[in-house]
Amino acid sequence: MSHEPFDTLAAAWAVGALDGEERAVFERHLADGCDVCEAELRSSAEALAAAARSVPPMIPPSQVKEALLRRITATGSARRETLPPRRLVWAVGSLVAVLAGAGFTATFVATRYEARLGQVAREAAALRASVQRDEAALREQIAVYQGAVDLLRDPATQIVLLRGLGPSPRANGRVIWHPVAGGHLFVANLPAPPPGKAYELWTIGDAAPQPAGVFQVDGSGRGTYRIGPVAGGQPVKVFAVTLEPEGGVPAPTGPMVMASVK
């Protein structure tokens, strides 16, 4: 029996485009063992597997598709009498659909995976930033407490009490003050300042009040502030807090909300 009727059937069979009597005949032929058809089926299967394995950019897997189409078309024109044009169209159409489907699936999976990876990376970056902010805040707090403890060991350090005045009678505070090193201010029960405003600390000696820094309080009315040494080492007789524009001012303009107890 001539092999000619089977020359064009392998590619069609590989993409499920054979049916009825032709399929039965071809499968009997395969069952009898045929190196030519087996090689043809193997190369079709490899091409399909390669298309499914490929990573993007995957659509179109043009070199694979063109190679297969060339093979089918070449066989078809040489043996036109054995492969009706309608089946050729159907076989090519099925093959293209399979390849496009594999490419689409690979692209779809890869796109989803990349989107998820991007999301995980963004979450990790946000978490890292948050941990770094917390760590920086903790370090700052530890530095404040360490500085205060160091000052307390020095016999020259004094504790000055502050009392709330006028708009904030319940406020209270303490200054740990060293005449050379400066000190720390701790306040409690001081209401959050209105928008655009902040509290400003003043040191008052024999001359005009000297600005000693602007500070904020947290939601529970507590605040801490590191006070630098007074220029020239002038002795401080009074610590006072006023409500000022949030940038601070060189001389007090707003109401006094706290002052040290004489």
Ligand SMILES: [Zn+2]
């Ligand atoms: Zn064969």
